[in-house]
Amino acid sequence: MKKIVGLACLCLIALGLFCGNARTIATQAWSQPVPGSRDVRWNEGAPDCAASRQDPLQVHAYEPQTFILRQSLCASFEGNFLYLLIGSDKALLIDTGDVADPKQMPLAKTVLGLLPGEEHTKLPLLVVHTHSHRDHRLGDPQFESLPSVQIVPADLESIRAFFGFTKWPNSVAHLDLGGRTVDVIPTPGHHPTHLAFYDDRTGILFSGDFLLPGRLVIDDAAAYHGSAVRVIDVLKTRPLTHILGGHIELDAAGHAYRMGSHYHPTEHSLELSKEDLLALSAALEGFNGFYAQHANFILSDPIHNLLALAITAVAVLILLVWGLRRLLRRRRRTTG
Ligand SMILES: [Zn+2]
Ligand SMILES: [Zn+2]
Incomplete structure (x- = not known):
């Protein structure tokens, strides 16, 4: 009898687990999305x-x-x-x-x-x-x-x-x-x-x-x-x-x-x-x-691009100043 009751209990537990899982699966199932119309042409604005x-x-x-x-x-x-x-x-x-x-x-x-x-x-x-x-x-x-x-x-x-x-x-x-x-x-x-x-x-x-x-x-x-x-x-x-x-x-x-x-x-x-x-x-x-x-x-990434632009601008400026100083020195040497 004990064995039968135990078996019945096991069956009930198994059934409960199954039902529990089924419920979880049911709540996770997503219904088919409601279809909609994409038939629209957005206003393009104007040049003026x-x-x-x-x-x-x-x-x-x-x-x-x-x-x-x-x-x-x-x-x-x-x-x-x-x-x-x-x-x-x-x-x-x-x-x-x-x-x-x-x-x-x-x-x-x-x-x-x-x-x-x-x-x-x-x-x-x-x-x-x-x-x-x-x-x-x-x-x-x-x-x-x-x-x-x-x-x-x-x-x-x-x-x-x-x-x-x-x-x-x-x-x-x-x-x-x-x-x-x-x-x-x-x-x-x-x-x-x-x-x-x-x-x-x-x-x-x-x-x-x-x-x-x-x-x-x-x-x-x-x-x-x-x-x-x-x-x-x-x-x-x-x-x-x-x-x-x-x-x-x-x-x-x-x-x-x-x-x-x-x-x-x-x-x-x-x-x-x-x-x-x-x-x-x-x-x-x-x-x-x-x-x-x-x-x-x-x-x-606008910040990185700005930084890169700023670094390039500074590098170009340094090169220009360096070039200008070299040119002036050479001129001074030739005139002196
Ligand atoms: Zn925005
Ligand atoms: Zn935004």
Whole structure:
């Protein structure tokens, strides 16, 4: 009898373990991402913005609960991309762009217009930033006095406290928008406050200035590489459809537009892929510390480049002075 009871217990334990594992596997299984439309042609700006009237903000519905907003290149050469994700409990706005004045850039009005609900029953909105560079947060004041809007300040202390990062940058936080979860991944390297956002509804990684078709400006190469490795690791278990960054700075052939240009004819596509993320990690590993052109992005360390320029300028100056002194001495000798 003891043997039978023991056997039954073992079976129950085994069954429990199996059920436990099945439950774990079930919670880890990712549902198929909701597909979206990429059928959009972004405004290319203009060679002479004064002579060309442009809408300040272009809105593209990727799918009914995900919007891509692009600030006009004539309003700011940065041409920032902002993202609005709508859940059943709240909405999330990633970045507020490069223009503060609501008359010039009616961002808050446009975003509120996209939210479900009437004026006083609008869905609560959470405003976050990929990082604290000005072109990603200058629109914040437009949201400051609005009811049901919360802005997460872009400084590191506020970010860590709000998202509850226990081990920055080696932990991942989660935002529950209601039927839609967004993973918040620390990605310092371009800037110490940088975050990337993975959306489980669409399978999109919103990558800010960490990865985009343009210049990836490096502040800390080791931290940048650590971030690339971290993102690859987080995405190992998640379906990835697209990587959408904060700007487009390359044309379709992969050439960078002039810095500060308000005109981007034949832009590179906004979407990057997992291959680009893997390429970024490899590129950072072999980076020469100054500049490297890759198929869909450029690595650049402006501080190193400036230092190299300054050292070259000083070396040229020393050579010139040395040459001049030699010339003067020779002349003195011949005339003396
Ligand atoms: Zn930046
Ligand atoms: Zn930027």
